[in-house]
Amino acid sequence: MTRGRIGAGDWAVTAGAAAVLLVTVLSGQHLPTGTEWLGYALLGVGGLALVRHRRAPIAVLAVTGLTALGQQASGVDVPAVAYLFAVYAAMRAGHRTAAVAATAVMLLALPLVLLASAQTPSLGEAFTHSREALQLAWLIAAGAAGEAVRQAERRAEEAERTREETARHRADEERLRIARELHDSLTHQISVIKVQSEVAVHLARKRGEQVSEPLLAIQGAAREATRELRATLEALRDDDRNPPHGLDDLPELLEQARSSGLNAALAVGGRPKEVPAAVDRTAYRIVQESLTNVVRHAAAATVSVRIEHRGDSLVIRVDDDGEAAPGSAPVPGVGLLGMRERVTALGGRLRAAPRDGGGFTVRAELPVEPAP
DSSP: OOTTSOOHHHHHHHHHHHHHHHHHHHTSSSOOOTTHHHHHHHHHHHHHHGGGTTTOHHHHHHHHHHHHHHHHHTTOOOOOHHHHHHHHHHHHTTOHHHHHHHHHHHHHHHHHHHHHTTSSSSHHHHHHHHHHHHOHHHHHHHHHHHHHHHHHHHHHHHHHHHHHHHHHHHHHHHHHHHHHHHIIIIIHHHHHHHHHHHHHHHHHHHTTOOOOHHHHHHHHHHHHHHHHHHHHHHHHTOOSSSOOOOGGGHHHHHHHHHHTTOEEEEEEEEOOOOOOHHHHHHHHHHHHHHHHHIIIIIOOSEEEEEEEEOSSEEEEEEEEOSSOOTTOOOOOOHHHHHHHHHHHHTTOEEEEEEOTTSSEEEEEEEESSOOO
């Protein structure tokens, strides 16, 4: 669940707290009068504040604490249910110091508020009344429950991280095995085809003969296959012994594109933040492959790369002014297929197509947090 979105669970918690508070209010023996109306309004505000208990637990703790004090001062004598749940939420989020400090302040402030508002005649009665309103045993139970849930969630995250590391290690071993097999089975044969075709073309031209189109096609295909195989083997052998490339390496990547004659520009939008390692590597690979395609196939003069940081996603867009005609279908080469596989594996979306004004666009949207 993303932080900027309120989920069904949050509304369920709020509805449950509101129901408890409503039952408590309806159990009274008289209709509210005078300042009691303010107390009931504060009671509702405290319950509604719980909808943000996951995203802003400290703020919810403060709001529910203040509303609890206000409702007691106005003569509405009901337990601070919303504050109890706010303590649980703060402890679950790891804000133990804030929860303990806020509770200590509440325990000291509530008797003083009751005395100041003339709700109790003596300090002893004020302390007794405050204990009944806050229910110290329930406060301890709420804090303990929040801490227990936090520990359980942390253990579950550690277990998931261990499983991911094990799966990644196995994937690395399999990738290296595939690289060795590809190298042993294909590299030699493709090299032979490339050398033989180049020798045949060279001899034909040396004798003054016209080189046949099929032979030139074989020569070009062999060169392209050699480049693609080399790039594939390099990617497969990347076993993370060296730091992987990411967004921080994009300026160097664009500098390499400029050295080939391209006018390459990089722009970053939104509020830059740390993204998951897999997203970081995939973003770099998308830009790298896009620039490679521009240099090899697009006959472009300029290319622009834009990285947009959004709340729950990272958007990568690469535009060039090459020869791709509007409406034409892109050729599904190895590079585009590889990009699409990387993006799909992360649960993202990829669009690679000619632009309306000419040229080509690659746009990828990668989620930066796991889906709920």
